[in-house]
Each structure stands twice: as structure tokens, then as C-alpha cells.
Amino acid sequence: MSLYRRLASQSSVIFAARLFGAGIVFVVQALIARTWGADILGEYLVIIATVNLVAVTMPLGFQTIGGYFAAEYRAHGNRRQLVAFLARAYGHIALVFAVLLVAGQPLLSLFGLGQGTVARHFLPVMLLAFGTTMVFVNGAVLVGMKRPFAGFFADTLFRPMIVIAGFAAAAAIADADAAFTALLWWVACGYVAICLIHFGFVVATVLAVADEGTASTREPRRWWRFALPWVVIGLATDFFFDIDLLLLAALLSREELAIFGVCTRVFSLVSFGVAAVYAVTMPEMFESEARQDRAGFNRKVSEANLVAGGLSVFLFVVMLIAGPFALMLFGPAFSAGAVPLAILCLALVVRSLLGPASLVLSIHDRPYASLPAVGLGVVTLVGGNFLLVPAFGLMGAALAALFAISLWSGALWWTALKTAKVDVSIFQRWRRTIERATPAE
Structure with a gap:
């Protein structure tokens, strides 16, 4: 099977599973807003x-x-080294989890958050974090071992099922605060069970x-x-909007924060489709680089970019078209997120067209080269929030x-071009096509 067909088939199945799971979470979030406020x-x-x-x-x-x-x-047939790597990864999780259980509450109190939402639900939050980080590690390893379905489905399918089951159980409780606490406990315990099976x-x-x-x-x-x-x-990158939501908590009202949070979750869903394309391609890129097949490496980057770019434009x-109707499920107030959601999806198009620069820099043994561009993006986000949000709210x-995503994506593309000598953008494919079509003088 050609890479194009495999990308289309595997990433389509993964994205369809993500879409189904996200639809469940989307409905649960709408029910939370309508039932509990x-x-x-x-x-x-x-x-x-x-x-x-x-x-x-963790x-x-x-x-x-x-x-x-x-x-x-896997490519080198070195199971012992893989086991040593996994022992180190899971050991970190166990150590940090134990430290957080002991020191987490005192640290929250030290920073004045002892009565906040996280502190009031500390134990289920910690269990959720443990289950989530285990699935992160499990999923990454399974994708690298060419088992992308097993890698992604724990998060894309089974976690949403746990969430909706938890809401169904908690909805029977009359008091909203008690019901919300019960939901968190259901989801936390269920997801720990999922991560252990994973x-x-x-x-x-x-x-x-x-x-x-x-x-x-x-x-x-x-x-x-x-x-x-x-x-x-x-x-x-992967948790860009989680950081953003915490920054915006001091700048937006709770209702505006909920609206923007829903927009970012929808954005995370559509961006997952693009991420799945590169996840499926990553082992192929690595094998080409290991064989020093530069032509094959560039071809696989180009093919992945074409699929990812086309998908981002389609989404x-x-x-x-569909965003305003989806937001209305949460209530009339959420229609204010329609234009901000479209702007966020435009950022995904920019990011996709400029290519997987961080991944390519790491494959070329230059992981640190990504940091200046990422730092520039975070600084731009912080500055943009404080300049634009007070005046323009959700639009700001x-x-x-x-601005932040576009700036860091452009900076990463430039870094990969100058340090790894690889144009990871979709434009290099078009340029090569034009060059081949232009007759030599």
C-alpha cells in the first residue's frame, strides 16, 4: 500500500474515532452547561x-x-534498550505522582489557591493526571511501534465513554456541586482502569x-x-490552549472563559486530524533518515504535508459552516464563539502549511533548535492576551x-530550513513541481 493510501486510511480511521469520542465529550459539556450552569x-x-x-x-x-x-x-531490534527507556519513563511518573500527593496541597496553599477548584477536588484531579500521563506514554510508544490504533483509541474512544457514563451517574444527584464532584470521581477512577489496560x-x-x-x-x-x-x-504546542485558558482565567468572565474553552476544545479536535497524519508518518520518516535516504525522507514529508494541509483547509x-450550530448546543450565549472558533481554525491552516518542523529538527538530532521559536510563540500569546483581551474580549x-501560532510556526519553518537544510512546508512540493514542469533552457 502506498504512503498516500495508508495515510488516508489510517489517519481517517483515527480521526473518525476521535470525532466520535469528541462528539460524546462535546455533548457532555453541553449538558453540564445546561444542567449545572x-x-x-x-x-x-x-x-x-x-x-x-x-x-x-509527570x-x-x-x-x-x-x-x-x-x-x-524497534527498527534496530533492540528490545533491551526499549525496556530500559520505558522503565525510566514509568519510573518518572511514579516518582512525580508520589511527590504531588504529598506536596500538592501545601503548594496550592502557598500560592493562594488553597480554596480554588483544583484544591477542592485534589484527589480526583491527581488520579486523572496519573491516568492521563500513563496514556500519553503508552500511546506514544504504541504509535512508534506502528500500532497507531492501539496508541490513540484509549484517549479518543474509551475516555469519552468513561466521561458520559460518569455524567449519567452524577446527573441523578440533585445538588449541582455534589454532582460535579461525583462526575470527577467517576471519570478519574474509570480512566485509571483504562490506562492500566492500555x-x-x-x-x-x-x-x-x-x-x-x-x-x-x-x-x-x-x-x-x-x-x-x-x-x-x-x-x-499540544497543550497550548490549556496554558491559554489558565492565562485567560484572570481576564475573562467565567461565562466567556467557558465559551472560549469550548472553542479551544473544538479546535483541539480538528487539529488532532492533522496530528494523526504526522503520527502515522513519523516511523516512516525515521526509517528513511536511518537509511540516509534523503530523497525518501523529503518525499514522505511532502506527502504528509499535502494530506495535512488539505485536511486543515477542509476542516x-x-x-x-457547522461551528455556529455546534456552539448553539451549549445555549444561546455560546453563539458568541462562532467567529473566534473560525479564527482558531485559520491558525491550524497556517500551522499545517508550514509543516512539522519540530519533528524534523529532532529527527535530524537538533531538538534544542525548536526552543527559540516556541518561546517566541508563548511570549506573543501572553503579550497578545494582555493587549487584546481587555479591549476585544473573545475576539482578542x-x-x-x-498571531502566536502563526509566528512560532513561521519561525520553526525558518529554523528547520537554515539548520537542517529541509524545507518542511507544503510550498517546497509546489516549487519542485514547477521546477520539473519548467523546461531547461
Whole structure:
């Protein structure tokens, strides 16, 4: 099967599963807003943002490089080195989780958050963070081992099922605050069970890898060299809007925060379709680079860009048409998010057209080269929020995000072009097509 067809088939199935799961979560969030009020929905979104940010830091960056090293060790038939990597990753999770259980509440009180939403629901939040970070690591490893369905489905399908089951159980409780607490406990315990089953798939997959190599004591240095920059890259890219929601909590009302939070969740859904394309392609890119097949590497980047760019444009058009109707499910007030949602989806188009620069820089052994561009994007987001949100509200928040994503995507493209000598944008494909079509003089 050609790469085009495999990208189209596998990424379509993964995205369809994500769409189904996100539809469930979308309905649950709409029910929370209508049943318990927009304020509780705002609290729920703040808790999910906090869970995601805590979860992404617990493995100390190893979830961001799990796919990369799993693909490498699988290609080389080095099961022992893969097991050593996984032992380190899961060990980080266990250690940080234990520290947070002991020191988390005192730290929240130290920063004046002892009576906040996270502190009042501390234990279910910590369990949610544990389950989420385990699925992050499990999923990354399974994708790197060419099992993308097993890698993605725990988060895309089974977590939404846990969420809707939790809401159905909690909805029977009359008091809104007690019902919300029950929902968090249901989801937390259910997701921990899911992550442990998911871990069983990782164990079975690792045992099937050939054991032809040895574990080198020098590899941990290489892991850290990739993990340290990638934990920053992962926070600023995959969890960009979780950071943004926490920044906006002091600038928007609870209702506006809930509206923007729903817009960002829809954006995360559509952006997942693009991410799935690159996740399916990543092991192929690595194998081409390992064989020093530069032509093959460039071709696979180009094909992935074409699929991702076309998908992002299609999803932008879909959101222009369907976005307002989807937002109305949450109530009349949420229609104010229609234009901000379209602006966020436009940012996805920009990001897709400029290509997977951070991934390519890491494959070319230059992970730290991404950090200046990512830092520029975060600074632009913070500055844009404080300049635009007080004057323009939701529109200001969306424009700040568009400027930040566009700026860092452009900076990453330029960095990859100058340091790795690779044009990761879709434009290099068009340029090569024009060059081939132009007759030589």
C-alpha cells in the first residue's frame, strides 16, 4: 500500500474515532452547561486544563520522545534498550505522582489557591493526571511501534465513554456541586482502569520486538538531550490552549472563559486530524533518515504535508459552516464563539502549511533548535492576551492565539530550513513541481 493510501486510511480511521469520542465529550459539556450552569462548565474546563499540564510534566518529557525512540529501537531490534527507556519513563511518573500527593496541597496553599477548584477536588484531579500521563506514554510508544490504533483509541474512544457514563451517574444527584464532584470521581477512577489496560497492550507489543541488541549505558544522556527540549515543546504546542485558558482565567468572565474553552476544545479536535497524519508518518520518516535516504525522507514529508494541509483547509470550511450550530448546543450565549472558533481554525491552516518542523529538527538530532521559536510563540500569546483581551474580549483571545501560532510556526519553518537544510512546508512540493514542469533552457 502506498504512503498516500495508508495515510488516508489510517489517519481517517483515527480521526473518525476521535470525532466520535469528541462528539460524546462535546455533548457532555453541553449538558453540564445546561444542567449545572456555565460557571461549573468553566470550572470543569479549568480542571481539565490543569490535569493536562500536570500530566505532561509527570514523565519529565519522556512521553514526547516515546514514539521517536520506540521507532528507533524497534527498527534496530533492540528490545533491551526499549525496556530500559520505558522503565525510566514509568519510573518518572511514579516518582512525580508520589511527590504531588504529598506536596500538592501545601503548594496550592502557598500560592493562594488553597480554596480554588483544583484544591477542592485534589484527589480526583491527581488520579486523572496519573491516568492521563500513563496514556500519553503508552500511546506514544504504541504509535512508534506502528500500532497507531492501539496508541490513540484509549484517549479518543474509551475516555469519552468513561466521561458520559460518569455524567449519567452524577446527573441523578440533585445538588449541582455534589454532582460535579461525583462526575470527577467517576471519570478519574474509570480512566485509571483504562490506562492500566492500555499498559498491558504496551507490554505485549514490547515482548514481540526482536532482542538482538544490548542496553547501552550512554543512551540515557541521549534521552535527556531530547526530552528536556521536548517537554517545553509539548507544553507549548499540544497543550497550548490549556496554558491559554489558565492565562485567560484572570481576564475573562467565567461565562466567556467557558465559551472560549469550548472553542479551544473544538479546535483541539480538528487539529488532532492533522496530528494523526504526522503520527502515522513519523516511523516512516525515521526509517528513511536511518537509511540516509534523503530523497525518501523529503518525499514522505511532502506527502504528509499535502494530506495535512488539505485536511486543515477542509476542516476550516466545515467549521465555518457547522461551528455556529455546534456552539448553539451549549445555549444561546455560546453563539458568541462562532467567529473566534473560525479564527482558531485559520491558525491550524497556517500551522499545517508550514509543516512539522519540530519533528524534523529532532529527527535530524537538533531538538534544542525548536526552543527559540516556541518561546517566541508563548511570549506573543501572553503579550497578545494582555493587549487584546481587555479591549476585544473573545475576539482578542482568538486573535492573540492566531498571531502566536502563526509566528512560532513561521519561525520553526525558518529554523528547520537554515539548520537542517529541509524545507518542511507544503510550498517546497509546489516549487519542485514547477521546477520539473519548467523546461531547461
